[in-house]
Amino acid sequence: MSIKVLVSVDFLDNQAKNSSLDLISFAFKQNWSVIALCLGANKESLETVKKAGAEKIFFHTKKNSNPQILTEFLSSLIKEQKPNLVLASSLQHNLEVFPRVAFRLKKPFLSDSLNVKKTETKWLVKKSLFAGKCQAIVELNLEDSPVILMRPHQVESYETHNVTESAIVEQLNWYFEEKDNYKLSQIKQNQLNQRPDLTEAQIIISGGRGMQGPENFKLLEELANCLGSHAAIGASRAVTDAGWCPHSMQVGQTGKTVSPQLYIACGISGAIQHLAGMSSSRTIVSINKDPSAPLFQKSHYGLVGDLFEIIPCLIKELNQKTAELS
Secondary structure: OOOEEEEEEOEEOOEEOHHHHHHHHHHHHOOOEEEEEEEOOOHHHHHHHHHHOOOEEEEEOOOOOOHHHHHHHHHHHHHHHOOOEEEEEOOHHHHHHHHHHHHHHOOOEEEEEEEEEEOOOEEEEEEEEOOOOEEEEEEEEHHHOOEEEEOOOOOOOOOOOOOOOOOEEEEOOOOOOOOOOOOOOOOOOOOOOOOOOOOOOOEEEEEOHHHOOHHHHHHHHHHHHHHOOOEEEEEOHHHHHOOOOOHHHEEOOOOEOOOOOEEEEEOOOOOHHHHHHHOOOOEEEEEEOOOOOHHHHHOOEEEEOOHHHHHHHHHHHHHHHHHHHO
């Protein structure tokens, strides 16, 4: 049975997000035929989508922000293409649209999934449950053509594949009409940085209540500068609730779920809600003056002490190493 997968690709400033490219490459490696849907992309920005393994690409230069309009558009496209599986990243804007699409098409829907496998008769989908306390394997019938949102960076990082010449590219003529009753204002990265989105970042430095005030987040910015352009700055819920940082920086069960190569937690105790958003990070480093902080139990490396003494030492050491290499 030939499997056809439709992958919705997220774009930011005409660049495909790595989490979406990961999904295309993942499907390609399973020998599935990949259809990529690229909204908010120009033709020149599709090269990375081709190289990731897409055989057919539908693109539109605009991306309407109204979930009701997008639901109608996506439902029509899925009906027309009849994929065996629909994949997208489990991000907030996708969570507003794809449940509606699945309901309209009467298809199973799963979000925040960790992996997808195919057997002869079933889709096997691994999911995190109860704020990451356990995992489950959900069985879905192949003929049900489910809609699945994957947690970013849970599959292997994308590789380039030699299918660019054979890829079919088609520009969609769908008319996106904005309605006055729905407006979405996307807040880009705040004044602390011009850095990657938290869900895309390879390195994340997060601050908690132990930062003692919003003015001290400048210390995290200095540390991020030492670690390069791949570093982003996050925050715990306690910090965003206090108004020190915008909600767009929150990592956790009610914030963003992240899976960076390196996660540095500064002054974060490690409540289960925060762990739910970052426990799949490849390497976790905790800095906290409380040796009994729960996050130490989940960390690969822990530094017990005053973060206002430890972080400046890290910055000094990193700057010194950079100077030696330059």
